[in-house]
Amino acid sequence: MSRELLPGTPGVPSDSSDSLPLHLEGTRAPIVWGVVFLVLIEATLLCLWAVSYLYLRMGVESWPPPGVARPGLLWPTIGQLLLLLSPMPIWIALRSARDPASDDAPPRMIPIAMLLASGYLALKAWEYWEKDYLWTSHAYGSLDWSMSAYAVFHVIVVLLAGAVMWAFSTRGELQERSRAGLQALLIYWVFVALGSLLFFGTQYLVPIL
Amino acid sequence: MTTRTADPTLHRRLSAVWAPPKGIWRFLTAVNHRVVGLRFMVTALVFLLLAGAEAVAIRLQLAQPMLGILSPEAYNQAFTMHGSTMMFLFAVPFLEGLAIYLVPLMVGAREMAFPRLNAFGYWVYLIAGVSLYGAYLFGYAPDSGWYNYVPLTGIGFRPGVNIDFWVTMITFLEVSALVAAVEIIVTVLKHRAPGMSLDRMPVFVWAILITSFMIVFAMPALMLTSLMLALDRMAGFHFFNAAAGGDPLLWQHLFWFFGHPDVYIMLLPAVGVVSTVIPVFCRRPLAGYTLVVVSALAIGILSFGVWVHHMYTVGFAFVGLSFFAAASMLITIPSAIQIFAWIATIWNGRLHEIATPMLFSLGFIVLFVLGGITGIMIAAVPFNWQIHDTYFIVAHFHYVLVGGSVFPIFAAIYFWFPKVVGRRLDERLGSWHFWLFFIGFNVAFFPMHIIGFEGMPRRVYTYLPGLGWDGLNFLSTVGALVMAGGMVVFVWNLVASWRGGAPAGPDPWGGNTLEWSTSSPPENYNFLLVPIVRGRNPLWDDPSPWEPSLETRPRWLAELSEAPDLRRDQVVTSAVTAEPEGRAIMPRPSLWPLWLALALTVSFLGAIATLYLVPVGLALAFVALVGWHWPREEKLVGYNEEEVNDEP
Ligand SMILES: [Cu+2]
Numbered sequence: 116m117s118r119e120l121l122p123g124t125p126g127v128p129s130d131s132s133d134s135l136p137l138h139l140e141g142t143r144a145p146i147v148w149g150v151v152f153l154v155l156i157e158a159t160l161l162c163l164w165a166v167s168y169l170y171l172r173m174g175v176e177s178w179p180p181p182g183v184a185r186p187g188l189l190w191p192t193i194g195q196l197l198l199l200l201s202p203m204p205i206w207i208a209l210r211s212a213r214d215p216a217s218d219d220a221p222p223r224m225i226p227i228a229m230l231l232a233s234g235y236l237a238l239k240a241w242e243y244w245e246k247d248y249l250w251t252s253h254a255y256g257s258l259d260w261s262m263s264a265y266a267v268f269h270v271i272v273v274l275l276a277g278a279v280m281w282a283f284s285t286r287g288e289l290q291e292r293s294r295a296g297l298q299a300l301l302i303y304w305v306f307v308a309l310g311s312l313l314f315f316g317t318q319y320l321v322p323i324l
Numbered sequence: 325m326t327t328r329t330a331d332p333t334l335h336r337r338l339s340a341v342w343a344p345p346k347g348i349w350r351f352l353t354a355v356n357h358r359v360v361g362l363r364f365m366v367t368a369l370v371f372l373l374l375a376g377a378e379a380v381a382i383r384l385q386l387a388q389p390m391l392g393i394l395s396p397e398a399y400n401q402a403f404t405m406h407g408s409t410m411m412f413l414f415a416v417p418f419l420e421g422l423a424i425y426l427v428p429l430m431v432g433a434r435e436m437a438f439p440r441l442n443a444f445g446y447w448v449y450l451i452a453g454v455s456l457y458g459a460y461l462f463g464y465a466p467d468s469g470w471y472n473y474v475p476l477t478g479i480g481f482r483p484g485v486n487i488d489f490w491v492t493m494i495t496f497l498e499v500s501a502l503v504a505a506v507e508i509i510v511t512v513l514k515h516r517a518p519g520m521s522l523d524r525m526p527v528f529v530w531a532i533l534i535t536s537f538m539i540v541f542a543m544p545a546l547m548l549t550s551l552m553l554a555l556d557r558m559a560g561f562h563f564f565n566a567a568a569g570g571d572p573l574l575w576q577h578l579f580w581f582f583g584h585p586d587v588y589i590m591l592l593p594a595v596g597v598v599s600t601v602i603p604v605f606c607r608r609p610l611a612g613y614t615l616v617v618v619s620a621l622a623i624g625i626l627s628f629g630v631w632v633h634h635m636y637t638v639g640f641a642f643v644g645l646s647f648f649a650a651a652s653m654l655i656t657i658p659s660a661i662q663i664f665a666w667i668a669t670i671w672n673g674r675l676h677e678i679a680t681p682m683l684f685s686l687g688f689i690v691l692f693v694l695g696g697i698t699g700i701m702i703a704a705v706p707f708n709w710q711i712h713d714t715y716f717i718v719a720h721f722h723y724v725l726v727g728g729s730v731f732p733i734f735a736a737i738y739f740w741f742p743k744v745v746g747r748r749l750d751e752r753l754g755s756w757h758f759w760l761f762f763i764g765f766n767v768a769f770f771p772m773h774i775i776g777f778e779g780m781p782r783r784v785y786t787y788l789p790g791l792g793w794d795g796l797n798f799l800s801t802v803g804a805l806v807m808a809g810g811m812v813v814f815v816w817n818l819v820a821s822w823r824g825g826a827p828a829g830p831d832p833w834g835g836n837t838l839e840w841s842t843s844s845p846p847e848n849y850n851f852l853l854v855p856i857v858r859g860r861n862p863l864w865d866d867p868s869p870w871e872p873s874l875e876t877r878p879r880w881l882a883e884l885s886e887a888p889d890l891r892r893d894q895v896v897t898s899a900v901t902a903e904p905e906g907r908a909i910m911p912r913p914s915l916w917p918l919w920l921a922l923a924l925t926v927s928f929l930g931a932i933a934t935l936y937l938v939p940v941g942l943a944l945a946f947v948a949l950v951g952w953h954w955p956r957e958e959k960l961v962g963y964n965e966e967e968v969n970d971e972p
Contacts, residue, residue, distance in 0.1 A: 135880045139896060139906045145437045145514045152506040152540060160544035163581070167548070167574055171563070174571050251560035254569035261555060279950055296953075 144295035147302065154306040161310045164265070165317045168258050178322055179255045183248055185322050186259075194238035195315045198270065201231035202304040205277075209297055221284040221297060228304070229277045232270050235311075239267055262318055266311040273304045334886065335852060341887045341960045342434065342848035345913045353913035355439035357428050358846065360446050362744060364421025367446075368414050369818075371453060375409035376811055378402045383768070383804035386797050389789040399785035400467035401486075405460055407470030408490070411586065412497050413453045415729050419593040420445075420504040422736055423532040425744065427508060429839035429846060430526050432517025432855040434894050435910045437510035440917045440952065441503050447921030448500040452493045455929055459489040466490035469783065471583060472553075474564040474575045479557045488932045491554040496928045498543045498550075505539035508532055513899040517838070518881075519857040520902045526837045526860075527610060530617045531596025534624045535589050541628065542585035549578035558935060573638065580631035588627040590725060592620055594732030595662055598685045601739050602666050604833050605682045606673025609861055612665040619658035626655050636708045645705050652703035659696060663689060679833075680754030684735035687762050691727025695720060698773070713783075716776025722769045734761075734814075741818075742832045746844040747825030753817040760810030768803025771796040836861035853885045854895055857902070880904065890960040912958050920948035 141147060172178045179185060208224035243263065250260035280300055344354040354360070381402050385394040394402060428436055436442050459465050466486050468477045472494075477487045512533045516525070525533075553575065555561035562568035564575055595616075603610045610616060632640065632648040666689060678686075698720040702708045711717060734757075742748045775796050780787060787793055831840040840863055842850055859865035884895050884907060892910035897903060923944035930937025 134883060135895070135904055136906045137909070139908070142899075143896060143905045145510050145896060145908060148510045148514060149438060149441075149506055152509055156502055156506070156540050156544055159541050160548050163545055163548050163578065167552075167563075167578065170574055170577070171569065171571055175569050180569060250555075251562075252568075254562040254565065254571075257555070257561040257563055257568075257570070261552075261561065275946060279953065283955065 138294065140295045140298055144298070146295050146299050150299040150302050154302060158306065158310065161265075161313055164262060165313055168262070168317050168321065171254055171258065172321060180253050183253075183255065186319050187242075188319060188323075190238050190242060191315065191319055194235045194242075195312060197231050197238070198235040198308050198311055201228050201235070202301055202308055204228040204231075205297065205301045205304060209294070209301060222281060225277050225281040225284065229274055229281075232274055232277075236267060236270055236274075239263060259318055262314045266307075266314050269307045269310065273300070273307050276300055276303070331852070335847070337890070337963070338849040338852065338887055339847055340963050341890055341892060342850075344848070349913065352918055353443075353915050355443045355911060355913055355917070356848070357424050357436045357439065357442060358744075358850075360439075360442045361421045361423075361425030363446050364417050364424060364449065367450060367453065368418035368421060371409050371413040372418075373811070373815070374457065375406050375414060376808060378406040378409070380804055380808050382406065383801040385785065386787075387801035388798065389787050389791075389794055391786060394785065396785045397467065400783075401460065401463070401465040403783060404466045404469055404490075405456070408456070408466065408494070410725070411470055411590075412494060413449075413456070415590040415725070415733070416501055416586070417449050418733055419532075419535070419590065419729075420501065420508075422597075422733075422740075423508055423536075423593065424504065426740065426839060427511055427529055427532055428515070429743075429842060429850060430529050430837050431512060431515065431520060432838050432851060432857065433511065433515040434850045435515075435892065436507050437515055438507050440911055440914050441507055442917075443914070444917035444920055445500040445503040445507070447918050448496060448503075448924070451921060451925050451929075452497040452500070455925075456489060456493050459486070464489060471579055472550075472575075473579075474553065474556075474572045475566075477553065478564060478572075485932055488554070488557060491550045491557065492928045492931055495547055495550045495554070496924070498547045499924070501539055502543050502547075505536040505543075508536045509540070512536075514896055515894060515908075516897050516902045517855045517857050518895065518897055518902055518904045520897075522900055522902075523614075524857055524860045527599040527613065527616055528593075528596035528837070531592045531599070531620055534620050535592045538585050538589050538592070538624050538627070542582045542589065544582075545578045546582035546586075549575055549582075552578075554931065558931060573635075576635050576638065577631070580634045581628070583634065584631045585624075585627045587721075587724065588623055590729040592623065594688065594729050595620060597732040597736045597739070598666060598688055599662075600837070601681045601685045601735050602669050603673070604739075604835050605677065605679065606669050606675050607834070608669060608673040609836070609864075610665065611668035611672060612661070613860065616662050616665045619661045622658040623655060626651060626658070630655065633703055633708070636705050637712045642705075649703050649705050653700055656696060656700055659692075663693065679738070680749065680751060680758060681735045681739035681833075683755060683758045684731050684738065687758065688727060688731040688735065691723050691731060691765070695723030695725075695727050699724065711776050713781055714776035715772040715780045715782055718782050719769050719772035719776060722765075722772075726765060726769075734758075737818075739833065740839075741821070742828030743839055743842075743844050743846070745822055745825070746828055747821055748828045748832060749821045749825060750817050753813055753820075757810050757814045757817060760813060761807055764803045764806030764808075764810055766803070768800050768807060771800050771803075775800075831863070836864045838862055854881060856881075883907070890963055891958055909958050912960070914952070916948050916952040920945055920952065923948055 139145075204224040204227040205221075208220040211220040243260070248256045250257045277300065280297065283296075342356070344350050344356045344359050350359075381394060382399070385391055385399060385402075424436065424442060428434065456465065464484070464486050466472065466489055468482060468487060468490075472487070472490055475481060477490075512525070512529055552561070552563040556563055556565065556570075562570045564570045564572050566572060599610050599616055630648055630652045632644065633652045636645060636648075666685075675682075698716070702711065702717065702720060738749050738754055775793055778792055780791070780793050780797075787797075828844050830843050832844075833840075838851075838855055838857075839846075841855070855862070881904075884893055887893050892912065894908050894910050895904055896906045896908050898905055923941050925941070926944060927938045927941030930941060
């Protein structure tokens with residue numbers, strides 16, 4: 116096929132021997148774009164939630180309300196660090212899976228990521244078990260409980276998604292077809308970790324400022 | 325075009341590969357973008373008729389002082405449902421449906437990026453709309469206005485389930501709008517035909533792309549605030565309860581942070597429609613393509629900075645108000661640029677016939693300018709204080725929304741009906757529809773400016789005689805009935821032309837965009853050969869974007885066109901320059917979208933009865949998502965090429 120085939124169409128290959136690849140990844144894969152926009156939607160929601168927190172905080176004199184203890188920092192910070200680390204194994208799996216010699220990386224790495232995120236969940240559960248106020252107590256309680264619940268819900272979502280992805284990977288499905296799927300999971304997982312960091316900053320630092 | 329008929333084998337194979345299922349399975353499992361898009365549009369039109377019936381009831385009640393056609397409670401439900409329907413169940417879903425139908429055809433694709441998500445979005449929309457109207461049937465419709473202000477809608481003032489239906493079903497609906505937005509963005513950015521770089525994209529697609537980005541950033545505000553209200557009402561939270569440290573004004577901020585952009589979410593696609601229709605009837609490319617696109621982008625961005633103009637009377641510091649007043653007035657500049665671009669297109673073109681799509685486009689320009697002028701008036705703070713919550717506001721936003729969104733939607737229906745159905749709408753009935761609707765609209769809504777000046781507040785179910793409001797209210801009701809007459813003509817036209825209209829042929833208007841290169845209605849696969857785009861008006865610049873034919877195509881292109889493995893192949897191109905990057909295999913019909921929508925219905929609708937149903941629905945949704953993502957072949961089975969090969 117001659118070059119005149121597509122005048123003014125830069126980059127369109129006209130070489131007739133080329134065949135377009137079927138398994139796309141990165142910015143070539145539509146699923147990755149889809150997850151990026153899902154993340155944008157949820158990130159907007161999170162930012163508006165944090166802004167709502169500040170808005171209600173500015174409307175009152177004392178925050179937390181009189182008689183309510185300030186949140187402790189030690190264990191929540193440890194939990195937050197665990198969650199921030201949790202996407203790392205998936206990133207490592209994606210990198211080493213480029214090497215055909217180590218296609219068992221995803222089945223080995225996903226459980227580690229899940230374990231780290233579960234640590235966050237356990238610490239959260241323990242922390243809220245000890246709370247002496249509920250969401251029904253006051254607006255501060257409503258914000259605190261709902262934001263933590265939202266973060267926890269998302270960690271559960273990535274744990275479930277990780278479990279499904281792990282099941283696929285043990286069947287050997289991931290190598291060829293779903294590298295983009297694993298990338299999508301990683302993007303979402305990182306978002307969940309960073310989103311909960313935003314809430315962490317709001318819930319634990321604003322009251323002590 | 326000749327290549328289509330030249331290759332009957334290819335036609336049959338692609339037709340089979342891309343065919344939606346038959347019978348009841350078609351209803352439950354179809355994912356094709358044209359099936360889903362058409363469903364969105366037809367459903368939205370049914371909701372338009374319902375909202376119109378509510379409007380007629382409202383106008384009859386207000387025709388004279390002290391009438392008792394609607395009780396105060398029935399009146400509250402009628403105007404709340406009218407507003408909520410027009411905003412949430414008609415305008416946005418119709419435009420989404422139009423985009424879902426047209427965008428792949430306009431960018432030369434065979435399918436949207438995520439077809440099952442598309443189908444899921446429709447089911448969510450249908451279920452939410454039917455639930456709201458189901459509640460209405462039993463007298464449980466929301467009744468506190470379409471923007472549902474707290475504290476009126478708090479559990480203390482409005483116990484009972486009416487408001488619960490609003491908060492749960494509107495949140496649910498936003499899920500539908502959001503998935504459609506993601507779907508459209510990814511389709512536009514990753515599935516354009518090779519060669520259709522961003523600067524060659526049709527203006528309609530640009531408008532839809534910008535709208536979808538606005539949905540991504542605006543709708544979360546509504547989801548958050550209605551989630552908060554649902555928690556306040558159903559689980560004892562205190563986000564809006566001032567007595568416990570909450571703040572009712574938080575609702576207004578979050579609602580209008582969504583609400584103002586939502587106006588432009590309804591308006592920008594309309595701008596895209598008019599920018600498509602006018603050049604076709606004037607036989608010249610749109611004047612100022614780049615300016616129109618940049619203006620649409622500017623409107624999209626600016627509209628996130630003006631929400632406080634709905635809250636001037638709340639009592640903010642004047643400095644803040646001045647900022648929002650200035651920002652609101654600023655929006656008129658890009659809007660005016662677009663209007664001048666349309667006028668310039670008409671001026672320099674050869675306007676050869678004023679068919680119905682053109683009539684509605686011209687009507688749009690007139691009404692939108694009038695609505696824009698009152699918009700500048702009410703952006704001024706002192707004037708706004710004077711007419712806040714009066715009929716002047718009702719007049720203003722009907723000029724903007726009916727003029728700015730409903731008229732272009734009618735233009736779109738008359739313009740693309742031949743493509744969708746294969747038959748033309750009747751032109752004589754079309755002009756009856758236009759003139760009845762246009763004259764009726766002005767008779768109904770122009771007097772409301774004056775009634776507003778005279779002090780009549782909105783949302784009152786009746787008024788006393790002798791306030792000077794009687795004559796104009798009666799006139800307004802007459803206008804509403806004339807509009808209703810126009811709608812009867814319209815529905816008659818739709819039904820009659822669907823069954824027996826004149827055959828349209830592939831390109832009845834001499835269009836410039838790729839959808840007119842397909843048959844009417846398009847075949848299952850949209851394009852027999854993947855088109856290659858070399859300019860901004862592919863059908864005008866380039867008589868045959870399909871060339872070279874199959875035999876002479878490079879292998880990568882032939883493969884895409886041929887579906888060699890009996891799978892739904894689609895080209896993936898780069899976001900900016902539309903260089904081919906690869907192939908994607910699109911999913912075949914699936915029941916999971918419906919399952920997922922029903923599972924979430926258990927959560928959302930169930931929450932009204934008991935919160936224990938929320939986790940049940942989520943568990944069912946998890947099952948759906950696993951099934952959805954289960955790796956499968958996506959291959960057409962049982963198709964025997966040899967069997968059909970011999971047919972002529
Ligand atoms: Cu506004």
